[in-house]
Every structure is written in structure tokens, then in C-alpha cells.
Amino acid sequence: MKSASQNTAIYWLGLILGLVILLGLGQLIRFRVDLTEDQRYSLHEATEAVLDSLSEDIHVEILLSGEDLPAGMRRLQVSIEEQVRTFDAYSDRKISFSYFDPLSLAEEEQEEFILQLADYGINPTTLFVNQAAGQQTKLIFPGILIYSEEFETGALVLKGEKGMGEEQILNQSIENLEFELSNAIRKLTRSDMGALAMIIGHEEMKEDDGYGLVEALDGDFEIFKVPLEQARTVQDLVNFKIIFIQGPQQAFSEREIYLLDQYVMQGGNLVVLSDGVQVDVREAGGEGTLAMPYENGLENLLFKYGVRINKDLIQDLNFGYFPVMGGNFGDQEQLVPLPWPFYIQSTRMYPHPITKGLDLIYLRFASSLDTVLAPGVKKTPLFFTSDLSRVLTAPVRVAFSDMQREPDIEQFPMQNLPLAYLLEGEFTSLYKNRFLPEGFDQSEFKESGEGKVVVIGDGELFQSQSDFQAGRPLNLGEDPFNQNIYANRLLLRNLAQYLDNPEGIIASRTRSFQIRPLNRVKISQEKTKWQLINVGLPVVFLLLFGGAVAAIRRKKYSR
Numbered sequence: 001m002k003s004a005s006q007n008t009a010i011y012w013l014g015l016i017l018g019l020v021i022l023l024g025l026g027q028l029i030r031f032r033v034d035l036t037e038d039q040r041y042s043l044h045e046a047t048e049a050v051l052d053s054l055s056e057d058i059h060v061e062i063l064l065s066g067e068d069l070p071a072g073m074r075r076l077q078v079s080i081e082e083q084v085r086t087f088d089a090y091s092d093r094k095i096s097f098s099y100f101d102p103l104s105l106a107e108e109e110q111e112e113f114i115l116q117l118a119d120y121g122i123n124p125t126t127l128f129v130n131q132a133a134g135q136q137t138k139l140i141f142p143g144i145l146i147y148s149e150e151f152e153t154g155a156l157v158l159k160g161e162k163g164m165g166e167e168q169i170l171n172q173s174i175e176n177l178e179f180e181l182s183n184a185i186r187k188l189t190r191s192d193m194g195a196l197a198m199i200i201g202h203e204e205m206k207e208d209d210g211y212g213l214v215e216a217l218d219g220d221f222e223i224f225k226v227p228l229e230q231a232r233t234v235q236d237l238v239n240f241k242i243i244f245i246q247g248p249q250q251a252f253s254e255r256e257i258y259l260l261d262q263y264v265m266q267g268g269n270l271v272v273l274s275d276g277v278q279v280d281v282r283e284a285g286g287e288g289t290l291a292m293p294y295e296n297g298l299e300n301l302l303f304k305y306g307v308r309i310n311k312d313l314i315q316d317l318n319f320g321y322f323p324v325m326g327g328n329f330g331d332q333e334q335l336v337p338l339p340w341p342f343y344i345q346s347t348r349m350y351p352h353p354i355t356k357g358l359d360l361i362y363l364r365f366a367s368s369l370d371t372v373l374a375p376g377v378k379k380t381p382l383f384f385t386s387d388l389s390r391v392l393t394a395p396v397r398v399a400f401s402d403m404q405r406e407p408d409i410e411q412f413p414m415q416n417l418p419l420a421y422l423l424e425g426e427f428t429s430l431y432k433n434r435f436l437p438e439g440f441d442q443s444e445f446k447e448s449g450e451g452k453v454v455v456i457g458d459g460e461l462f463q464s465q466s467d468f469q470a471g472r473p474l475n476l477g478e479d480p481f482n483q484n485i486y487a488n489r490l491l492l493r494n495l496a497q498y499l500d501n502p503e504g505i506i507a508s509r510t511r512s513f514q515i516r517p518l519n520r521v522k523i524s525q526e527k528t529k530w531q532l533i534n535v536g537l538p539v540v541f542l543l544l545f546g547g548a549v550a551a552i553r554r555k556k557y558s559r
Helices: 004-028 045-052 071-090 107-119 166-175 177-189 211-217 254-265 299-305 400-404 488-500 505-510 520-557
Strands: 058-062 095-099 125-131 134-140 143-147 152-156 194-200 221-227 240-246 269-273 289-293 307-309 312-316 319-329 332-346 361-364 369-371 377-381 389-393 396-398 420-428 448-456
Touching (some): 045 071, 045 177, 058 177, 071 166, 071 177, 177 505, 211 221, 240 254, 254 299, 307 448, 319 400, 369 420, 448 488
Parallel strands (some): 194 240
Antiparallel strands (some): 125 134, 143 152, 377 420
């Protein structure tokens, strides 16, 4: 018969052995259970794939630092940290983080570092902070830097659509944290890049010769300028992930249109940026000039796919500005920016992974779009005009002198005109039941296929403007006159990622977290009741429980 001491030793030995086994299993078997309604501590499958591909440890530097941040920025700061911790929990490699304030650097180092951050799109934001001495301004950098052993990259995390309130911008930024962080890690570790084609040979990209597109997508794709007339078969095009056609001024031949059509039938992604009319701004002085309709040969192809670019121009009272000569100041000519309704600042975004959360998109001389019947094709508008728009059918007078007159609001009755369409689904070839162009084999012809087509009625949307003083092209989205930075660059990057892999990390931009604000009136009315419940009830419960335990023990051991 075992003694009491032996039973005690066996008990403690079993307990210790069980704890060791549990700890060992905890190291071998890792799991998480996300009990939140909106799954905010879970990751998209594509994000998990990015983390699985990591071959080295990653360090994240959070630039949004400081203890005196307003409540909203503090919430974003905590969300960034939580997102990094979630990434670390899912990854087999270590993902660490630290905080760093760029303003803590010495003055000469600080300027250089801020310029480096600007290359990653991380620009400082000014906040007003309440302190004992009154309200003061504080400069913050709402971004992250990510380091591997050899490389570094960065990302801006505070993004929102124009016109949103502060809470909406913060919530949307938190929703997009997974995408921003996973996209930065993907860029840091990606070894293979897909190929992208810019079609040339029809006076495309006259303004910047493709600089804006190349600069924006550098590091994500290998970009080639492709003279379409030299392509012999569609097999010369199918290896390109995306084909861009930007503002062609000359007509495509029947042979070239057939190649583009079959590229889409083979599952290709085609982006067409085309104007409905031709405008020569250099002739807009004095009495002005006429914007006339023209044909580039793509009209029938796009019509077959479900969209028509109209022969007109859109004017919008949410306008940009065009610089005109305003006289001389001494011996210097003065440029004066004047309102120009032909330049549109689009703030209305469709909640799609491509456009969700984007700020202003800048268009110059955009034409309206109509949809037509195309069975099997889903048509998604991406962004729109404001509530005060109108359409002017060609020929349209374009004159700088019109800037001097205040626009009549009653003449702008249209609203939410779509400026871009995404077409997805089963496309039918333009050449179905038609003779093929000479030189192509009927046996290789595909009369239908699944692809994606994007149609935008502005041929210059992804063309950068020039710095007139320095004589060099600016980065896409930068305005040389009012120092604004528009979201054209981000739009292009999101668009390219979606077309390349719609189920990839770009899909994480569809996540939404519900804002659950407290009811301030209810708080005021029921403050005392909930204080008693939260503070007094646990104390009463513990007293009752303790009394019951004491009574049971007294009764048990008094026998």
C-alpha cells in the first residue's frame, strides 16, 4: 500500500510532466482563434502566401511615434503594432518592430531622411495637439519602413478619400494596413517580376514618353515598349501580363486590332486610355480652338467588349487649374493658375480593391463613357465626376478666355458620370463570324475567352507632367503649378496589381471594419448605473462566493 508521501510525489511528478508536454506541444503546434465578428486578427490567403515565402527575418520601423498623439492617431499607431504582431504570429520567420521618430535626427540628417521618405510616398502630416500651454502643431510621419538584410522599402499607411471625415479616414487606413504591410514585404522579397507592354507606333505617350508609368511601376514589373506592327502572331503578346495603350493619335490597322482582340481572348489584360476628341491646348489662346472628334480604330473593339468612348468632353466644377500668362513682374513673366473645368479632380470612388481609399484623381480633357450590351461581361465603374458636371458634344470650343467668366452652376446638371470602367468575364471576339485579316490562320482563332479590359476616356491619365523650370518630367500625380500630389500613381499601381492577380494581396483591400462609436447621450444618462454594474457587482459576487466557501468549509470540518 502506497504511503501519502508517495501519492503526493506521483501527483506532483505527473503535474510537472503534463506541463512540460503542454509546453512542448505549444512550441510544435501553433494556432490562433479569431473570435472577432469582422475577423480583424485573421489574414487573407494571399497575405499568408507572402509570409510563407519569407526566407529571412524582417524588421518593421513604425514612424508614427510619440506618447502625445491625439486619440485617433494613437489608435492607428496601436493598430500598426497589432498588425505586425499578427504577421509575426503567422510567419515562420521573425517579424520584429520598433518605433522611430524622424524628427529625433540631427538637422542635417533629418532633411536627407525626410527626402528619402518622400521617395516611398511618406510625406509628413501636421496635427494640432492640445497641451497645457494651449494648442500646438506637431509634425508626424504616418508610415512604416521595412528592412531585410539587404534591402529596405516603405509605405504610407494614412490614406483616405477626399471629403471623408477624420474617423472615416482612420478606419479606412486601419482596414488597409494588411495590404500596405504585405505589399511592402512582397516588394522587398519578390525575385520574379512579370512583363508589361506599352504599345508604341501610334503617337502614344506624347507628353512624357512613358516616364510616369515606368516610374510608378518600377520594381513591380519589367516594362517594355512594344511596336505592335512588328508583332507577327498573338504568341508575341501573350507573355505580357498587361498591355497599356495610352493616348494613341494615329489609327490602328486591322491586323493590329486583331492581335489585341486575340490577346484578350487568350486571357490577357488590356488597358485602353483614349480620348474621344483631339485637343491642341497650344491653340487655346485668343478666340480659342475646336476639339474635334477623331477615330483611332479601337472604337469597334471596345464597343464589342461593352463600352463606348463618346466624342465629347466633360466639364466639372470640381476642377483643377491651368496656368496662363498674367503679365510681367519686372522682367519676369508671371504664370497665374485659373480654374479650368476641363481638368477634373475626381473624388468619387467605387468601393473596389483598385480604387477604395484613393484621394483625388486628376484628369485632363476626359470624354464620357457609355456601356452597351455585351453578354457575359461584368462592367464596374471605378471613379466618377462630382454632382456638378456636364458633357459638351464635339466640336467643343476650348479657349483660355472662358476662364475669366464665372461658371453658371445651373449649366452643370449632371452628376456621378463614370470616368473609367473595368470589364471582366467571358468576352466575344470582334472577329466572330467575320473574315480574319490577311495572314492569320483560322485554326488558331479563338472566338471567345476570359480576360480583363480597362477603358478610360482620358489618354493622359497615366502620363506625368513636366517641371517647367527644371525641364524634367515629374513623378506621376505631381502637379507642377500648385504642388498637389494626386492619387494617379496609386491608382496605376493598384490597377496593375489587380489585373496581374485579382485574388492576390490586392484583394485584402476589400476588408472593412465596422466603426462602433459609443452613444454619448446614453453614456450621460446611464453613467451611474453602469459604474455600479462594472465596479460594484464584481465585488458583491466575490463577497457572496467567499462567504459561501467559508460556510461550506466551516460545516465540513466542524463535524
